[in-house]
Amino acid sequence: MHGAHDQLTFDELGTPLRDTTFVVFDLETTGTKPGPDGITEIGAVKVRGGEVLGEFATLVNPGKPIPPQIVALTGITDAVVYDAPTIDRVLGSFLEFAAGAVLVAHNAPFDTGFMRAACAAYGYPWPKPAVVCTVKLARRVLTRQDTPSFRLSALAALFGSSTTPNHRALDDARATVDVLHALLERVGSVGVHSLEELVDYLPEVTDEQRRKRGMAAHLPELPGVYLFRGPGEEVLYVGTASNLRRRVRNYFTGSESRGRIREMVALAQRVDGIECSHALEAQIRELRLLAAYRPAYNRRSKNPRKSWWVVLTDEAFPRLSVVRLPKDGALGPFNSQAMAKLAADVLAGASGLRTCTQRISAVAPAGRPCAMAELGRCGAPCAGHQSVEAYFPSVRAVAQLIGGEDNVPLDSALRQLDELAAAQHYEQAARRRDELAILVRAVAKAHRLTALAAIPELVAAAPDGNRGWEFAVIRYGRLASAGVARRGVPPMPVVDALVAAAETVTPEPGPLYGAPPEEVGLLLRWLTRAGVRLVRTAIPWAEPAHGAGGWHDWLERASTATALEQAVG
Structure with missing residues (x-):
């Protein structure tokens, strides 16, 4: 174990800040209470090494009237967002834009609270990114002699931001980028040069958290599932990560502010890691482990048959x-x-x-x-x-x-x-x-899930982003095998090996042939992502010709009419 103030080894330093991709984002909302229907605008800027890699901006129709005081503050009216997409139509695009990056926001708990609520409402798993709050970082770096206020407008003026904050999402995100870069220059002078050091530098890190960070040292820098275990070997908490070591280390730094999770960390005696081929396998394993152990500190999916x-x-x-x-x-x-x-x-x-x-x-x-x-x-x-x-x-x-x-x-x-x-x-x-x-939505969802769960075997491939492939063998709505063929590796021999080693799945009675609804839904979302291809399937994968599928246009019109009625009161 490391002492409370041990110097990190070179291997533990993790990602240098100059090589870290940040997505700095801002939301405009209808109020202060996080909810899936409260977002009116999203603005985000992706940066790395001081350079802007891309921007994301969209208005969002919240489906309800925007209060007059918010209109006066932002200038965003019901008429402005009338033709804008709803949050369920843009959420996936934002998550894709921010995938793999560190999220940054001014008063981050506010913005991430709305995003987490939207993800929960529309079936998107929260990616659990590292989060940096520029308010918290500024309070750590600056004094009242430096600035009388930690508001974004005051910090932007202090650091000479090229963009003036104006309560519009993209401009505020651009201003936050300048504030972030100025603050990172300040922390660099005190020896903070990596992402892990940055989140560890933030306040509210207990000595107990720092002492236990060595519990992550044995974990690989690979995707997988991690399990925190308590004094009696009981499973306290289960989670997924694209990088097991980095994610688990975050629990022992200032980036972890949730009270109940800090309590869990204090009880934990060790962390087990299960390597997975890719993110889909990790998410499925997480569902199954949650169902098997029902950890006291996980709030979701403790009972997979709660439908x-x-x-x-x-x-x-x-x-x-x-x-x-x-x-x-x-x-x-x-x-x-x-x-x-x-x-x-x-x-x-x-x-x-x-x-x-x-x-x-x-x-x-x-x-x-x-x-x-x-x-x-x-x-x-x-x-x-x-x-x-x-x-x-x-x-x-x-x-x-x-x-x-x-x-x-x-x-x-x-x-x-x-x-x-x-x-x-x-x-x-x-x-x-x-x-x-x-x-109609219930019938459409049932038909989609049942159509997938009825297939004895389906093999699909998704691009891994580096000219390789991630594979899933699905049998009766359950993941039976998973693997990868990295760039330059012939894919079909890998597919044959995965099929040969795949779990035997026996269908059971019921519309989903015994498969847990959450697992079938997760597989369906993965299969319908852009770029995913079917390699082979035992029977054709097709939804019923009759049913709710033909009501898509009616649903769109009904949703638009409902949103309009809510907007005009």
């Missing part, structure tokens, strides 16, 4: 039920019981299925019609007004929609919506439209 599903009950007059465990013909997965219940209600209303929970005998039912029957939304089989044969078409229509064979319930729901609009019941029509959009 909810909508199923038809097995009775004479089936209804839709929300359950935890899926069976063949189930619709899902849903992240919450409330969303599953809403989709079930919309589907029942569109198909004519009953919504009551009583069991109804096929012979001589003795119930009384309820209010839904009086409204014409149920055939009242409970009172004998509808036979099993007359009820069956509704059951078949639901099963065919889930199976991708027909769209009858969606078409029926759209007709109901049009009738409400024609009768000038606009608020009710808007509510029905948003509910129908939830159902």
Whole structure:
């Protein structure tokens, strides 16, 4: 172990600051509370060695009104962002722009908080980059005699920035670049020359953190998964990294400010590393380890089967039920019981299925019609007004929609919506439209996941960025093998070896053949990235011709209309 103030060895110095790629970014938002729908503008500048490598800038439609005080501050109005893309359409592009770089922001917890919330809302894994806050760094470097304020405008003026901050994202990011470079010059004079030394130089590093940084010394500088273990060998925390040694070392520096993670580090006795071929394999292994160990200090994915599903009950007059465990013909997965219940209600209303929970005998039912029957939304089989044969078409229509064979319930729901609009019941029509959009998205997602999980074996390749390939062998929605063929290595022999050594996967009952929904979703996102190619597949990979796939244009129009209504209040 190193002492509290040991000098780092040459090997531990890590990445020199002159060779470190920084992405300096700024957000304009609708307020101060982080959320996926609060971003109105993103501006970012990528720099390395004092040179600008690229810029990223976009307005963002937050889908809700921008408060007057924010308009006065930024000049960004509802009209300005009316035609701008929503955050879910630009988030992937920003993450790609920032991939592999150190994130820098003025008051970084604010900006990264919004980004983390957006990633969580739209299914993007937070890449866990090193983060440098120029406010924190400035407070460490400068005194009140140097500057009376640590606001960006004051620091930009102090250092003679070529760009004046004006509460617009790209200009503020450009000004932050100048501030960052000036601060790095200051810390260089006190012996801070690497990224690791920089984050270690920041305040709030405990002696315990510094003493334990030797726990990362044995880890390779390769992608993989790391496990912090406690005094009783229990797994405290699981994470992924593109560089295991560098990522784990960050837990013992000033870049780690989360209270509960500091508590975890204080308990940790060692760190185990599992090397992986590439990032996808690391992410899959992380999911599986989280499910296996349920670490006390991880907040996500402790229960991979926490999803909810909508199923038809097995009775004479089936209804839709929300359950935890899926069976063949189930619709899902849903992240919450409330969303599953809403989709079930919309589907029942569109198909004519009953919504009551009583069991109804096929012979001589003795119930009384309820209010839904009086409204014409149920055939009242409970009172004998509808036979099993007359009820069956509704059951078949639901099963065919889930199976991708027909769209009858969606078409029926759209007709109901049009009738409400024609009768000038606009608020009710808007509510029905948003509910129908939830159902359409759920069906589309189910069809995409099921189509992938049904394939006995699929081999795909993604470019590694250096004229090599990263491979994944997928069987029934699960990663069965992973590997790489670096530049100059013939790829097909590598593929053959990976297939031969791949895990045997036996399909199980259920719409996803037993595969965890999170794993299938992660594989689907990887497969649909730009540049990924199919090498071979046991059966064609195709989504149903009928289903929600043909409703893409309607969904786009519905989303635009919803955002506009929210913007105008």
